[in-house]
Amino acid sequence: MKIKIVNGKIIAPDGIIENGTILINNGSILEVSRRDVEISEDTCVIDAEGKYISPGFIDIHVHGGGGYDFMDGTIEAFLKIAETHVQYGTTAMNPTTLTSEVDDLFNTLDNYREANKQNTKGSQFLGVHLEGPYFALSQRGAQDPRYIRNPDPKEYKKILDYSDDIVRWSAAPELTGAIEFGRYVKSKGKVLALAHTDAIYEEVLEGYNNGYSLATHFYSAMAGVTRRNAFRYAGAVEAGYLIDDMDVEAIADGIHLPPPLLKLIYKIKGPDRIALITDAMRGAGMPEGESILGNIHTGLKVIIEDGVAKLPDRTAFAGSVATADRLVRTMINQGEVPLVDVIKMITQTPARIMGVSDKKGSLEVGKDADIVLFDDNINIEMTIVKGDVKYRSSVKEDTLAI
Known part of the structure; x- marks a missing residue:
């Protein structure tokens, strides 16, 4: 029409x-x-x-919404998540996984392939983002520690050979074998990001020089300045600021990143290097109360309250329930960022990061x-x-x- x-x-x-x-x-x-x-x-x-x-909002890091998670193991989950987020302005997204067994990951990739054919009512899928399992155990956050491990060439080569739908992978660059892993992922034309990491500046810089060009959910599950044997070292947060050409993701829900940090990220990195993400779990678009992070049958029980998912003992966050419109609203009202710049952070910048700016991200002929x-x-x-x-x-x- x-x-x-x-x-x-x-x-x-x-x-x-x-x-x-x-x-x-x-x-x-x-x-x-x-x-x-x-x-x-x-x-x-x-x-x-x-x-x-x-322009339509582009969410390059999202796990679920509307009561579903991409790790649920069903095609229905993919379709319902896409239908949920399209109501909040998301026109394109990268379905994101959690740490898991390889067989569960393959099942998720199979479901993605079929759901992509059937997706006629929701946000468009732009390929799968693998988050993990190659993480620092100390920075696991709400990721299941049973599946966290160092990169294994036999494993990650098998995974990348299994599906062409993988477009991005997030991992910790300081792990044994992570640099070789990064080179391989980059050689396959995938976007590589650092995440759930205890890396210091020097390790992040080495990672950046070998393909780690994006910082996954900046500040979350990464260290800042730290001490080792009485000496101070700059961490992954400082590295994200100091490496000018490194892109960063921001969960701009006003909770994962409070207003002062939203302002600081914008002041230093600017709209051309920031991608707003929801990092949403199944609770996005749902009422507050009990929920599950990850697979509906085997995932972690969480509580949604105060606009965020928390561990049952409330000692830590366990996921975002943000939607794209909330990100925009928060950056304007709490981050005090001009509308045009905020829109760039949820349209043009993520489109460039994911290599789709020839077709998406701006209103152009x-x-x-x-x-x-x-x-x-x-x-x-x-x-x-x-x-x-x-x-x-x-x-x-x-x-x-x-």
Whole structure:
């Protein structure tokens, strides 16, 4: 269907276009204009009613939502998670795994492949992100320690040979064999990230020089300044700041990263190096109360309260329940970041990191028509994925006319 979106504030790469018009045809952006555009009779007109017209949000690190987790072992889980997050403006995502046995991982990859064929109602899948199992046990967070281990060439080569759907892998660069692992992953054209790590600056720098170009959920499950035999060493956090070309993820829920840290990350790294992520578990989009992190049958029992998942004894966080709209809202209100920069951090920057900026991440002619309409409070009114309206909230039916 041909679509024309009118009467909105278009968030374009070079600023906001007031009362702009976007034309969509065959799932792609045909025109972005500062004026009204003549259309044929078979065009659907969407009146944005003065709301923002934004590129679709891209979540490159998400585990679940709507009561499901990608590790549940079902195709239904993938589809329901995609349908949940599309309601909050996410038009594309990288389904993310947890530490597990290899057979469970293969099952997840099989489910991804089939779900990707069936996914017609939710956020688009952009490939699988493997988080673990090559982590520092001391920085495991809520990851299951039974499956944490050092990189094994026979294992990771077998995994990468098993599926072409893997596009990213997160690991700790200081582990025995992690540099060789990094070189191999990079040689396969995958995005490599450091995560759940006790690495000091020198170890992170070596990792960066061998492919570790992204810091997974920055600050979370990584050390800052530390002492070893009375001497101080800069940690992974400082390395993320000092290595100018290293990208960082931010769980901008206001809890994993409180306002002062949101401000600091933005001040030092800037919008071109920050990707906002939900890192959401199954509790995203669900009421507070008891939940499960990971596989529904074998996962860790957690409690969702105060806008975050916690361990049952409340001694630590056990996952995020953020949605993409919350990230944007929090960065604006608590991080005090301009809207245009926040949108870049959840559209253009993650698109570049994942190598899809030729088709996604900005409202430009020829790119996929992944579009979100939202109001001044970042309440999502409509989500469009490749020209197809996947979600509609308070936008009245009479604003859509053929």
